Structures are given as structure tokens and as C-alpha cells.
Amino acid sequence: MSLNTLAAVDLGSNSFHLQIVRVVDEMLYPLDSLKETVRLGAGVTPDKSIEPKTAERAFAxxxxxxxxxxxxxxxHVRVVGTNALRIAKMRSNLFMRQSKF
Structure with a gap:
């Protein structure tokens, strides 16, 4: 019997999601999930910066x-990001701050 705990993080345009599962014999069993509204897509300015209030919601x-x-x-953790995150000028700063967590 194989036993692992895995997590997926989805950094979406509207909300960030965290899903943690236990894998037992190739079956996934949910352990925990969180969803927080961040509105990242709405916080990207025309010059492709992320508004400070939006960045703080994301960091929190x-x-x-x-x-x-x-x-x-x-x-055991995989993270995917929305297009708003990929095009934002501050993405490197966002990830640098995130990596400290």
C-alpha cells in the first residue's frame, strides 16, 4: 500500500484555492481545502502592476x-497561476515574498 499526502494550489484570477489530499493505493481522499477571494485579475493595472491592496490580500x-x-x-506541493499572475510586472516580487513563507 502506498501512502502520500499531496497538495495543489491554484492562484486564480478571482480566488486562490488549496486542496490537500491523501493518496492511498491510487485513490485520492480529501483532507483539507481552503478558498480565499483575492480578485487578483481585478487588481492588475493597465501598466500590468498589481495594486498594493490586491498584493496584500494575495500575501495574506x-x-x-x-x-x-x-x-x-x-x-508534494504543486502551484499553478492564472494569466493575471503570469503577465503582472510584480510577479517576481510576489514569488520572492511568497518563497519566504
Whole structure:
């Protein structure tokens, strides 16, 4: 019997999601999930910056997710980001701050 705990983080345009599952014999069993409204897409300015209030909501959510993921091996976590995050000029700053969590 194989047993693992895995997590997926979806950094969407409207909300950020965290899903934690246990894998037992190729079956997924939900352990925890969180959804926080961030409105990242609405916080991207015409010059492709992220508004400070939006960035702070994102950081607060990432801190919450980090608490839930504490102790989980990094290679058991996958993160995907929305187009708003990929095109934003501040994305490198966002990820640099996030990596400290």
C-alpha cells in the first residue's frame, strides 16, 4: 500500500484555492481545502502592476496556505497561476515574498 499526502494550489484570477489530499493505493481522499477571494485579475493595472491592496490580500492568503502546508515536503506541493499572475510586472516580487513563507 502506498501512502502520500499531496497538495495543489491554484492562484486564480478571482480566488486562490488549496486542496490537500491523501493518496492511498491510487485513490485520492480529501483532507483539507481552503478558498480565499483575492480578485487578483481585478487588481492588475493597465501598466500590468498589481495594486498594493490586491498584493496584500494575495500575501495574506499565501501565509494562510503556508500554515496549512507546514511540514509537507516541497516536492508534494504543486502551484499553478492564472494569466493575471503570469503577465503582472510584480510577479517576481510576489514569488520572492511568497518563497519566504
Amino acid at each position: 492568503t499565501l501565509r494562510l496556505f503556508a500554515e496549512r502546508l507546514r511540514g509537507m515536503p516541497k516536492n
